[in-house]
Amino acid sequence: MTSLLSLLRSVGGRSLHLPVHGRGAALPPSLQRLLRQPPGRWDLPELPEIGGPLEAEGAVAASQARLATALGVDRCWFGVNGATGLLQASLLAMAQPGEAVLLPRNVHRSLIAACELGGVMPVFLPVPFLADRGHPGAMSVAGLRRSLDTLPDPGCRIAAAVLVHPTYHGYAADISGLLDLLTARGLPVLVDEAHGTHLAFPSRSALPASAVHAGADLVVHSLHKSAPGLAQTAVLWQRNGRIDPERVQAALQRLQTTSPSALMLASCEATLDWMLSPRWPVLLEARQCDATTLATVLARAGVPLHSGDDPLRLILATGQAGISGLEADDWCMQQGLIAELPEPLCLTFCLGFAQHRGLARQFRRLWQRLLDEAGGEPLALIPAPPCDRVSVPVLLPDEALRRPATRLPVARCIGRIAAELICPYPPGVPLLVPGERMDAQRCAWLEQQHRRWPDQVPGMVKVLA
Structure with a gap:
C-alpha cells in the first residue's frame, strides 16, 4: 500500500483545483519565506505572545482587530478548520434550538450539519437550476421575493437567513438586492462567500460586489478556495447590530479547536495582508486577463465552455460532446490535467492565482484526443429537481x-x-x-x-x- 507521505512527494500533473495557490506557486511571499525555514520551527502552541483567534491578547488578536478595521467591519476571527467551522458557528450564533433559518437550496452541507447540531429547522428557498449543466445557478432577487411572499409557517420563529454568493462554479448574485429584501424583514443574514473572497479586496477590474461591503451581518471567506492561502484556513467577518458578538464568540468556542496551528494562523494573516497590499490588484488583474484569454482561445478552437461570472473558473461542457464529466475527469487526471469538480454534464477547473504557461495548447490537444476516443451525441439534459418551492422538512x-x-x-x-x-x-x-x-x-x-x-x-x- 502506498503511504500518504510518499504520495505527497510524488503527485504530479497540472493543478487546476483547490487550493488555488497552485501547489505553492501563488502563496503570499511572506508565507513562502516562512515555509523555507526548517520544518517544525513554526509548529508552536498558543504562546502568550502569539495567542489565538478567541484570545483577547497576543499577535493573533491584534492582527484580527487590524484587519477588521482595514475591511470596514467590527470583528474578525481567523479559522483553522476551513470555512466549515466558521459557517457552523455563525448559524448557531444566529438561531436557538427550536427556531428556523432560511437556507437556499444550494447551501453547503456544513450548514445542514449545523442545523442538526443546534436543533434548528431549515426552511429551504429554491434557486435556479441549469439543466444544460446539471447544477444550481445563483439566486435572483425576483426569485427570493417570490419565496418570501409565499413563505409557509414553519411552526417556529424564523431567526435568520443564509445566502450563498458566489456559487462553487462562480455564479454571482445581486447580493445587495438579496440583502435588502431580507434585512427589510428584520432578519440577520450570514453569507457563505467561501468562493468569493477576492471580491472583498481591491481590484482593477469590475467584479461582483462582496457581501462584506453590501452590509451582511456575518460573512465567511475561505482563504484557500478563492484566496491564495493554505488549505483549512478561513476568516469570519462581523458587522455589529443584529447579532451579539459574544454569542458568535461563544459559538466559536464550542466548535473551534483549542490547539490552533500557528502555521495556519500565520497563513490567515499573511494571505489577508497580501490581498490588501498594492501588489494584489496587479496580480489579480493579470490572472483574470490570462483566464479570459485562455477561454477565448479554447472557444475559438471549438472547445465547448459554459459561461460564468468568475473567469478563474473554467467550466468544460463535456455533455455537449457526449462525454460525462465524471469520465472526462478520470481521463484528464491520467493525462496529468487535474480538475476540481466533475459532474455528469461538465467538468470545472479552478485556474487559481498561479500562472499556467502552455495550458491552452495542452488543453486543446487533450480535448481533441478525448473527443476522438469518447465523443458522441450530446447527453440528455438533467431535469430540475422538484425543489422549486419553499419547503420545510416534516421533522427537525x-x-x-x-x-x-x-x-x-x-x-x-x-x-x-x-x-x-x-x-x-x-x-x-x-x-x-x-x-x-x-x-x-x-x-x-x-x-x-x-x-x-x-x-x-x-x-x-x-x-x-
Missing part, C-alpha cells in the same frame, strides 16, 4: 437522525421521511436532507441521478422505520 434534521430507521430502494421510499443526508461532494450541495418527506417526484429524480452518478447518489436510502 436532528430528530430524524435519532429515530429508528431502515434502508430501502429509492423507488420504495415514496411518502417516507428521509433519515440521512444525500449530498454529492464536491460540490457539497444536499439533494435530500434528514426530516424531508420523499414524494414520488423526488424519488424519481433521485433514481435518475443514481443512474448518472452512482458513486455519489445511492440507490438505497435510509428512511424512518
Whole structure:
C-alpha cells in the first residue's frame, strides 16, 4: 500500500483545483519565506505572545482587530478548520434550538450539519437550476421575493437567513438586492462567500460586489478556495447590530479547536495582508486577463465552455460532446490535467492565482484526443429537481437522525421521511436532507441521478422505520 507521505512527494500533473495557490506557486511571499525555514520551527502552541483567534491578547488578536478595521467591519476571527467551522458557528450564533433559518437550496452541507447540531429547522428557498449543466445557478432577487411572499409557517420563529454568493462554479448574485429584501424583514443574514473572497479586496477590474461591503451581518471567506492561502484556513467577518458578538464568540468556542496551528494562523494573516497590499490588484488583474484569454482561445478552437461570472473558473461542457464529466475527469487526471469538480454534464477547473504557461495548447490537444476516443451525441439534459418551492422538512434534521430507521430502494421510499443526508461532494450541495418527506417526484429524480452518478447518489436510502 502506498503511504500518504510518499504520495505527497510524488503527485504530479497540472493543478487546476483547490487550493488555488497552485501547489505553492501563488502563496503570499511572506508565507513562502516562512515555509523555507526548517520544518517544525513554526509548529508552536498558543504562546502568550502569539495567542489565538478567541484570545483577547497576543499577535493573533491584534492582527484580527487590524484587519477588521482595514475591511470596514467590527470583528474578525481567523479559522483553522476551513470555512466549515466558521459557517457552523455563525448559524448557531444566529438561531436557538427550536427556531428556523432560511437556507437556499444550494447551501453547503456544513450548514445542514449545523442545523442538526443546534436543533434548528431549515426552511429551504429554491434557486435556479441549469439543466444544460446539471447544477444550481445563483439566486435572483425576483426569485427570493417570490419565496418570501409565499413563505409557509414553519411552526417556529424564523431567526435568520443564509445566502450563498458566489456559487462553487462562480455564479454571482445581486447580493445587495438579496440583502435588502431580507434585512427589510428584520432578519440577520450570514453569507457563505467561501468562493468569493477576492471580491472583498481591491481590484482593477469590475467584479461582483462582496457581501462584506453590501452590509451582511456575518460573512465567511475561505482563504484557500478563492484566496491564495493554505488549505483549512478561513476568516469570519462581523458587522455589529443584529447579532451579539459574544454569542458568535461563544459559538466559536464550542466548535473551534483549542490547539490552533500557528502555521495556519500565520497563513490567515499573511494571505489577508497580501490581498490588501498594492501588489494584489496587479496580480489579480493579470490572472483574470490570462483566464479570459485562455477561454477565448479554447472557444475559438471549438472547445465547448459554459459561461460564468468568475473567469478563474473554467467550466468544460463535456455533455455537449457526449462525454460525462465524471469520465472526462478520470481521463484528464491520467493525462496529468487535474480538475476540481466533475459532474455528469461538465467538468470545472479552478485556474487559481498561479500562472499556467502552455495550458491552452495542452488543453486543446487533450480535448481533441478525448473527443476522438469518447465523443458522441450530446447527453440528455438533467431535469430540475422538484425543489422549486419553499419547503420545510416534516421533522427537525436532528430528530430524524435519532429515530429508528431502515434502508430501502429509492423507488420504495415514496411518502417516507428521509433519515440521512444525500449530498454529492464536491460540490457539497444536499439533494435530500434528514426530516424531508420523499414524494414520488423526488424519488424519481433521485433514481435518475443514481443512474448518472452512482458513486455519489445511492440507490438505497435510509428512511424512518
